[in-house]
Amino acid sequence: MSVTGPEQASNGDGPVGDRPPAPVFGIPASALERFDAVVLDPTTAERNGDQPAPRPVAYVRTRLLVPGLTDAQLADAVAALERLGEQLQFTPRVLASAVRDLAVELGYDDRLGASTHSAVELVPLDERTGPPLDAWTVLQRARRELGEKVAGWGLDHVLMSAGTLDGVGYMGGVGYMGGVGYMGGVGYMGGVGSPGTASGRAPVALSAEPPRRSAERSPVVAVLDTGLGKHPWFDGSPLVERDPRIDGVPIGLRFPPADDPEGSGVTVDLVNGSLDALAGHGTFVAGVIRQHCPDARLVVVPVMYGDGAAEEHDVIEALNALALYHWSALDGRTDDPPLDVVNLSLGYYHETPAAVQNETALLHILRALADDGVAVVAAAGNGATTEYFWPAALTSEPQPAVPVTSVGATNPGDTSVAVFSNTGSWVTRYEPGVAVVSTMPVTLDGSSRGAVAVAARGGSPARSTADPDRYVTGFGMWSGTSFASPVCVGRITAALAAHKTPADRESRVEQAREALNTALGGTS
Structure with a gap:
């Protein structure tokens, strides 16, 4: 899957309104399937107010990353997602983590929790109908309804070599x-x-x-x-x-x-x-x-x-x-x-x-x-x-x-x-x-x-x-x-x-x- 970005403001290397040459970001189909990932479509992605169209990125379809590590640190985020889940028909579940458990055991949980994020899975309810549940849509709704309370929330992106x-x-x-379905190349093109x-x-x-x-x-x-x-x-x-x-x-x-x-x-x-x-x-x-x-x-x-x-x-x-x-x-x-x-x-x-x-x-x-x-x-x-x-x-x-x-x-x-x-x-x-x-x-x-292989013959x-x-x-x-x-x-x-x-x-x-x-x- 190869994707390019829409017009956006500069990153800071040129005047506001200028746009750097857009990279083409390639994600192999094998990765999208492995991670249950999708590509954000700038033309259909939900937006709030006059928010510019987002870049097309690959992300895990039903997962968000939120600040914190322990149950206490994640409690407000989980409660907010539960309220959103009543509207969008899903329930949040913090992913289990051996590293989290070890941080608690070693006494570094507060320190690590202040410096990292945890993954929250958005589990669709059995009775859910309509379009597939999408982490970008949930994130946009959370930003619209909760404002600064969701600062630091983000998608679980797919990175490439x-x-x-x-x-x-x-x-x-x-x-x-080479016979493999890596569409548009694997990695970065252009x-x-x-x-x-x-x-x-x-x-x-x-x-x-x-x-x-x-x-x-x-x-x-x-x-x-x-x-x-x-x-x-x-x-x-x-x-x-x-x-x-x-x-x-x-x-x-x-x-x-x-x-x-x-x-x-x-x-x-x-x-x-x-x-x-x-x-x-x-x-x-x-x-x-x-x-x-x-x-x-x-x-x-x-x-x-x-x-x-x-x-x-x-x-x-x-x-x-x-x-x-x-x-x-x-x-x-x-x-x-x-x-x-x-x-x-x-x-x-x-x-x-x-x-x-x-x-x-x-x-x-x-x-x-x-x-x-x-x-x-x-x-x-x-x-x-x-x-x-x-x-x-x-x-x-x-x-x-x-x-x-x-x-x-x-x-x-x-x-x-x-x-x-x-x-x-x-x-x-x-x-x-x-x-x-x-x-x-x-x-x-x-x-x-x-490309060429010739058997030994005639000396x-x-x-x-x-x-x-x-x-x-x-x-x-x-x-x-x-x-x-x-x-x-x-x-x-x-x-x-x-x-x-x-x-x-x-x-x-x-x-x-x-x-x-x-x-x-x-x-x-």
């Missing part, structure tokens, strides 16, 4: 790729895939030893992505945590072997056996970080599926758990070291850009982490636009104690911005993001084959063109702001590794800010 696609790039139209962009994922022949450590300290990087596949650089490494937990509660999703995008890489197109469009994405990101900082300790947090999609609530739950992980470490309650950096190579465009600060749940928990000394680094997106891409565009908001960094992409060997990269005053850094070489799971081997050896989706060498080439972001992460962690581990929160904040200045050339 900021990595480009398997040889196809961003198509700008509707089409099928500018990527032009001649010379080297946008496709492809194997490369490379033999490279793991980068050698050079410092005693190992800064901790949480990589929220598709996971981490099998690769000699990471297998058995003491600097890799593949199954992070806090008091036994998993941080992030856990994919069964058959659904692991970093294992077989074939979880969507089981009929034809094509690799998932974003299979290997997390391993590739991890390899970029390792190249720039061999001393980094990677905490692998799966949140994204093989088609490149992630549900906002899943990302928030993972960040909630990371906050507990971080706070417990700072308070000396675990043997694990605290977090230093979070990498987010994914995001989305918001339906009402002017109201993002109050309505975007994802930003609140990121601010809380940044206020406690964690450097948050996010990809700027591949829409070839100045339109805010969240959470990277958190840089446009009042900054937490450690400023957020948004990273766009440049071309190989020069400082020119890649044609697909988002730009704007909110992008704080540009790093190489075209034709990047990094690690890929050695297990990935999809059904595609070389001539067998010949063929390269297998386009066999990554037995463990390395590949890819492009996207997804891979510019971890370059910046590597630079920050390398700067941190040169210093002793700070003893308290204030020292962590100061050291993180100094590392940002070093990595970004004094721009933070």
Whole structure:
């Protein structure tokens, strides 16, 4: 599903009334089905008064995100939704959460509740008739009837990877790729895939030893992505945590072997056996970080599926758990070291850009982490636009104690911005993001084959063109702001590794800010 935005006011990079080039935001049908998600239609979406038409975004059809964590913190929101439910024939139900229960057990429930959101499911009544229940309609009714009481309520958005696609790039139209029904491309279209962009994922022949450590300290990087596949650089490494937990509660999703995008890489197109469009994405990101900082300790947090999609609530739950992980470490309650950096190579465009600060749940928990000394680094997106891409565009908001960094992409060997990269005053850094070489799971081997295959005959050896989706060498080439972001992460962690581990929160904040200045050339 590919969608473009209606005319809207500028995000702030031009005069009021000007509009940045509209990105085309592609969501695969597999993600819409998985999350029971729909795309907001600007022409039919319910509006209040003279409210401008919203952007078309993908969101979970019957779920809202509201501020708070505990029953007491959510009581007013639930009561308000119950009153609305009498009109619209639904009943609200706060989703169960092992992370919420753990926060209460550890005594961090008030602290986390002040910094995060919870998911409330809108369950249609059996006797309900008429159009399907829709979270946007409920949200608009709540705003109209309750006003400021619903500040902070928002949709549960679908986020997408900021990595480009398997040889196809961003198509700008509707089409099928490799036999799989990814309509309009998976990810962001409109500018990527032009001649010379080297946008496709492809194997490369490379033999490279793991980068050698050079410092005693190992800064901790949480990589929220598709996971981490099998690769000699990471297998058995003491600097890799593949199954992070806090008091036994998993941080992030856990994919069964058959659904692991970093294992077989074939979880969507089981009929034809094509690799998932974003299979290997997390391993590739991890390899970029390792190249720039061999001393980094990677905490692998799966949140994204093989088609490149992630549900906002899943990302928030993972960040909630990371906050507990971080706070417990700072308070000396675990043997694990605290977090230093979070990498987010994914995001989305918001339906009402002017109201993002109050309505975007994802930003609140990121601010809380940044206020406690964690450097948050996010990809700027591949829409070839100045339109805010969240959470990277958190840089446009009042900054937490450690400023957020948004990273766009440049071309190989020069400082020119890649044609697909988002730009704007909110992008704080540009790093190489075209034709990047990094690690890929050695297990990935999809059904595609070389275009030419000639059997041995008459003394001539067998010949063929390269297998386009066999990554037995463990390395590949890819492009996207997804891979510019971890370059910046590597630079920050390398700067941190040169210093002793700070003893308290204030020292962590100061050291993180100094590392940002070093990595970004004094721009933070």
